[in-house]
Amino acid sequence: ESAIMLLVVMAGFLLLDKIPYIEKVFPGPVQRLVDRKAIWQDPWNNEVFGGDQIANGLWAMSSGGVSGQGIGEGFAKTIPEAHTDMILPSMGEEFGWAGIICVFIAFLLYLHRSILIGRLLLGVNVGQYLFNNKKWVTQPALVADRSGARMFSYNPRIAILMNRLGAGNLLDRKGRILATGSPEAYLKQQDSLIAAGLNPTELQSLSHKRLDRYYPFYESMFFWVGDMNSGAFMGSTNGYFAEYEHMAELRGFPAPETKFQVKASRFRENRFLPRVETEMTVAKRDFSALSGLLLAGINSKKVEEFKKQNRDVQMTVDAALQTDLQNALQTLDTLKNSRISVVV
Structure with a gap:
C-alpha cells in the first residue's frame, strides 16, 4: 500500500x-x-x-x-x-x-x-477489534491516575449511554419513592409521603426545581440514597448510597464487580513523598451487557425500546421509620448542637 x-x-x-x-x-x-x-x-x-x-x-x-x-x-x-x-x-x-x-x-x-x-505481529491486527467488537467495545483498560494508583478506564461511550438511559425509581420497602427522575412520579404518592412525615409545602417546592433526580426524603435518607445531582460522597464507604451502588440496576442491566490485587510501581501518596512500589486492590465493572446497545448506536431504536422496561429498584429500608427517627433526634436538647444520624 x-x-x-x-x-x-x-x-x-x-x-x-x-x-x-x-x-x-x-x-x-x-x-x-x-x-x-x-x-x-x-x-x-x-x-x-x-x-x-x-x-x-x-x-x-x-x-x-x-x-x-x-x-x-x-x-x-x-x-x-x-x-x-x-x-x-x-x-x-x-x-x-x-x-x-x-x-x-x-x-x-x-x-x-x-x-x-x-x-511477529501477523496474527495481531485491527480486524479482531472490528469483527469481534462485541467483546472489545466494553473492555476496560487498567491504567494509573496522577498519583500512580492503578485504576480501570472505561469506554466513555458507556457513560454517555447510561446518561441517555436515565435511571428508574428507587423505592423503599413499602413502595414509597426515594429517588426519581420525574417529579410527577412522587407527586402521585403525595398523600403517602405526607403520612410518612414529609412537609407538603416542601414537596411542592421540590417539584418546581429543574433537577436530574428528585429526592423527597433527602434530609433523612441521604446516607441511604445518595445524590446523583451533586455526586456527593460517590465512592465513599460512610453510607450505603443506593444511587451509586445500584447505578447499573437502576438503568436496567447488570454490572457485576470483580476485585483484583495489582501492583503499582510508581505510586506517590502525595507530591511531597517519593514514588514507591506497592500493592492495591482495584475493582472492575463488567459492562458487557451494554455491548449490544453500544453497537446498535446510542441514538438507536433499540435504546429507546430498552428504556421502556421496568428499571425500578426496591430497598428493604422503611422511609417513614427513618424519617420519624431523624425528626425525634432533632427534638432532643442534648443533640441540638451535634451532627447525628441513625441508619436502621
Missing part, C-alpha cells in the same frame, strides 16, 4: 498540471506545482522566485565533500527549511558523504527491524 501511494503521489506531481483547464479551477495549487517542477527539472536555471532552494542544498553538500566540515562548522541557516525538508543537505555539509551514507544505513536498519516486528 505504501509503494502504491508513493507512485500515486509521484504521478500526481508529474502529471497533475497537464490536465486541461485544471489551472482555471485550482489556479494557486497548480501554479505552485508548476514552479516546484521547474525547480526540480533544473535547479541551476529556472524562472521561479526562490528557485535556488535545491541549489542551496547542493551547495551545502558540495561544501561537505566526503568527510564534511565538522560538527558545528556548517551554515545550515543559509539553507531554506534546513530543519525539515532540507535537513539532509544540512547534515551533509557537516558530516559529508560519509554522514549521509550513515543516515541511509540507519534507515535501512530501522526498515529491517520494522519488517521483523511486522512478521
Whole structure:
C-alpha cells in the first residue's frame, strides 16, 4: 500500500498540471506545482522566485565533500527549511558523504527491524477489534491516575449511554419513592409521603426545581440514597448510597464487580513523598451487557425500546421509620448542637 501511494503521489506531481483547464479551477495549487517542477527539472536555471532552494542544498553538500566540515562548522541557516525538508543537505555539509551514507544505513536498519516486528505481529491486527467488537467495545483498560494508583478506564461511550438511559425509581420497602427522575412520579404518592412525615409545602417546592433526580426524603435518607445531582460522597464507604451502588440496576442491566490485587510501581501518596512500589486492590465493572446497545448506536431504536422496561429498584429500608427517627433526634436538647444520624 505504501509503494502504491508513493507512485500515486509521484504521478500526481508529474502529471497533475497537464490536465486541461485544471489551472482555471485550482489556479494557486497548480501554479505552485508548476514552479516546484521547474525547480526540480533544473535547479541551476529556472524562472521561479526562490528557485535556488535545491541549489542551496547542493551547495551545502558540495561544501561537505566526503568527510564534511565538522560538527558545528556548517551554515545550515543559509539553507531554506534546513530543519525539515532540507535537513539532509544540512547534515551533509557537516558530516559529508560519509554522514549521509550513515543516515541511509540507519534507515535501512530501522526498515529491517520494522519488517521483523511486522512478521511477529501477523496474527495481531485491527480486524479482531472490528469483527469481534462485541467483546472489545466494553473492555476496560487498567491504567494509573496522577498519583500512580492503578485504576480501570472505561469506554466513555458507556457513560454517555447510561446518561441517555436515565435511571428508574428507587423505592423503599413499602413502595414509597426515594429517588426519581420525574417529579410527577412522587407527586402521585403525595398523600403517602405526607403520612410518612414529609412537609407538603416542601414537596411542592421540590417539584418546581429543574433537577436530574428528585429526592423527597433527602434530609433523612441521604446516607441511604445518595445524590446523583451533586455526586456527593460517590465512592465513599460512610453510607450505603443506593444511587451509586445500584447505578447499573437502576438503568436496567447488570454490572457485576470483580476485585483484583495489582501492583503499582510508581505510586506517590502525595507530591511531597517519593514514588514507591506497592500493592492495591482495584475493582472492575463488567459492562458487557451494554455491548449490544453500544453497537446498535446510542441514538438507536433499540435504546429507546430498552428504556421502556421496568428499571425500578426496591430497598428493604422503611422511609417513614427513618424519617420519624431523624425528626425525634432533632427534638432532643442534648443533640441540638451535634451532627447525628441513625441508619436502621
